[in-house]
Amino acid sequence: MDATQDIAERYVAVWNETxxxxRRRQIAELWTPAGQHYVDVREVRGYDALENRITGSHEKNVRDDGHRFRAAKDARRLRDVVTFHWEMLPAETETVLARGLEFLIMSEDGRVLADYQFFPA
Structure with a gap:
C-alpha cells in the first residue's frame, strides 16, 4: 500500500475504533495538536474537540447503527493536500450507504492540519 492510501486507511480506522x-492515540498520531475538522456548519479544533466529534459519529453510525467506514482505493496527494473518498457500509455487507470526500491539508511532519469533509460526495 502506498503512503497516501495509508493515510486514508488510518483516517477511517479512527472513525471505526471501538x-x-x-481512538485518542490514533487522533494524536493522525492530526496535529491544533488540527481542524470541518463538515457542513460544524467546526472543531484540537484533540478534545476532534475526539468528541469522532466519538459522536462512531456511537451513532458504528455502535448504534451497525455500520463501518472504509476508504475507497482512490487516495491522491499533491504536495501538502491528500484527497480520498470514504464509504459507509453495513457491518456485514458491501452495500455502500453513504459516501464522502475528504480534503486533508497535511503538515510537514505528515499529520493533518485541516480536514474538510464533503458529504455527500
Missing part, C-alpha cells in the same frame, strides 16, 4: 484509548 476502544476510546486507542
Amino acid at each position: 476502544d476510546p484509548e486507542r
Whole structure:
C-alpha cells in the first residue's frame, strides 16, 4: 500500500475504533495538536474537540447503527493536500450507504492540519 492510501486507511480506522484509548492515540498520531475538522456548519479544533466529534459519529453510525467506514482505493496527494473518498457500509455487507470526500491539508511532519469533509460526495 502506498503512503497516501495509508493515510486514508488510518483516517477511517479512527472513525471505526471501538476502544476510546486507542481512538485518542490514533487522533494524536493522525492530526496535529491544533488540527481542524470541518463538515457542513460544524467546526472543531484540537484533540478534545476532534475526539468528541469522532466519538459522536462512531456511537451513532458504528455502535448504534451497525455500520463501518472504509476508504475507497482512490487516495491522491499533491504536495501538502491528500484527497480520498470514504464509504459507509453495513457491518456485514458491501452495500455502500453513504459516501464522502475528504480534503486533508497535511503538515510537514505528515499529520493533518485541516480536514474538510464533503458529504455527500
